[in-house]
Amino acid sequence: MSVHPLLIHCTRLEGDEAFYAQLARLAQGEVPWERLLAEAKAHGMAPLLYGHLRSIREAVPEAAMRSLSGLYARNRLANRVRTQALARVLSAFAQEDIEALVLKGGALMHFLYPDPALRPMSDLDLLVRRADVPRARALLSDLGFQGAPPQGQFDKSLPTIGGYIEGVWVGIELHDNLFERGYGAPCPFEGLRPPMRFPLGANGQMAQTLSYEDTLWHLCEHLRFHTTVFLPWRLIWVADIIGMVERFADRLDWDYLAQRRRTVFDSLALLNALVPLPAGVAARLGQAPKKIAGVGEDFGGWPRAALAEQRTKGWRGILRDTLWPPEWWLRMHRGVPPARPLVGARLGHGFEIARWALQWAGEGIHRATRRVGAHCTARWRRIRRGLDKRP
Amino acid sequence: MALTSDLKPQRKPGFHLELLDGEMLLLHPAQGRVLHCNQTATLIWQLCDGQRTIQEIAALLEEAYPESASEVMRDVAAALEAFCAADALTFA
Numbered sequence: 360m361s362v363h364p365l366l367i368h369c370t371r372l373e374g375d376e377a378f379y380a381q382l383a384r385l386a387q388g389e390v391p392w393e394r395l396l397a398e399a400k401a402h403g404m405a406p407l408l409y410g411h412l413r414s415i416r417e418a419v420p421e422a423a424m425r426s427l428s429g430l431y432a433r434n435r436l437a438n439r440v441r442t443q444a445l446a447r448v449l450s451a452f453a454q455e456d457i458e459a460l461v462l463k464g465g466a467l468m469h470f471l472y473p474d475p476a477l478r479p480m481s482d483l484d485l486l487v488r489r490a491d492v493p494r495a496r497a498l499l500s501d502l503g504f505q506g507a508p509p510q511g512q513f514d515k516s517l518p519t520i521g522g523y524i525e526g527v528w529v530g531i532e533l534h535d536n537l538f539e540r541g542y543g544a545p546c547p548f549e550g551l552r553p554p555m556r557f558p559l560g561a562n563g564q565m566a567q568t569l570s571y572e573d574t575l576w577h578l579c580e581h582l583r584f585h586t587t588v589f590l591p592w593r594l595i596w597v598a599d600i601i602g603m604v605e606r607f608a609d610r611l612d613w614d615y616l617a618q619r620r621r622t623v624f625d626s627l628a629l630l631n632a633l634v635p636l637p638a639g640v641a642a643r644l645g646q647a648p649k650k651i652a653g654v655g656e657d658f659g660g661w662p663r664a665a666l667a668e669q670r671t672k673g674w675r676g677i678l679r680d681t682l683w684p685p686e687w688w689l690r691m692h693r694g695v696p697p698a699r700p701l702v703g704a705r706l707g708h709g710f711e712i713a714r715w716a717l718q719w720a721g722e723g724i725h726r727a728t729r730r731v732g733a734h735c736t737a738r739w740r741r742i743r744r745g746l747d748k749r750p
Numbered sequence: 751m752a753l754t755s756d757l758k759p760q761r762k763p764g765f766h767l768e769l770l771d772g773e774m775l776l777l778h779p780a781q782g783r784v785l786h787c788n789q790t791a792t793l794i795w796q797l798c799d800g801q802r803t804i805q806e807i808a809a810l811l812e813e814a815y816p817e818s819a820s821e822v823m824r825d826v827a828a829a830l831e832a833f834c835a836a837d838a839l840t841f842a
Contacts, residue, residue, distance in 0.1 A: 413771065432768040432775045440779075526764035527779045684830030 522634030653685025760800030
């Protein structure tokens, strides 16, 4: 269940001659292209993969390039439409004195990625002050963002609203807190460093996002928080982080991060095992390099996959994958840096699985009791009707 | 459906043409459809406005490419079939 090395290689946003020479070597090896494309799509990496592979086009099968070019073109169109919508929303907010910070993809595609089409996203995330949420929602509604997201999209924080513009779903997720419910500590607008401004596309309009330090912290926490037993982590989140430290290493206030956002270093130390960070950044991590097992591997046990889907593994295989996940994944999931022992995390993971199993069993019993209850009630009614009809 | 030369094909809404690395792509972002188009197919797509018949579209292409007039009708039919397969056209 590990990601293909070619895809991991492409998490760098920009490459030099050596990068592309290595990419060509990887592409000329035995690459299961169909599987790689499916993996790239699942990890949100298809446009970035295309962006890199177009430089070594002759080493890539034509069919793979055609599939990727379609995905890239779709994302380019979608991001163009999203950017226009975002510009409209931010102008309307500014007129009403609502300060908004653009989070994640909506900002990263403009200030971090060399080409905005390379960063896919499902929605635009905007952070506003809690007091401004009702006015911001009303304004969005006035601008035509009223629809619920298409089926299959996960709703989080405040409900996503949006609409189709030129056939593209533009969803807007308003946040009054940097992190979702369930995250340890709240972090509203007021708890952040002064925001950073960036140009929103070519029309000269400026937008605001988190400071470099808060962006890096947010991305690291987002990756850790979304590395769960239910959903797979995505390589595009790693690409965001690698891009931040490669491009802005000199501008980041590392002392501030060390004092206030210490967990960034733990995440970077784990990512360093997957994609080697620049020497200057790696030296700052202050953690002795340690061999980590299962780098890049995902959790493959229950509840990620239903028991029926894992039947071929046998019960031993299911138990092993469920209770003994890959070290790298477990460290990321439970925020344990490479230098710290893993015993507590292994125990904690066992308890977490036990908790989900109990909840699952409880829900099963509840459903079964309701079914039996409904059955008994129906039967009793039939008996009563029969009794009533007797002379 | 059988394509007859008196039908007037019209582009369905929601489709976009995107030029990428010298190739034209017909996209439907909401439905996730992508069609790779050559130059002739791109022209045919742009001519499908619900006003012109298939015969008129072919005539315009024959005028534009007199050297390959013999292949035009075949190209038009192939392109329209591909657009139909992608559910990109309606016919009047």
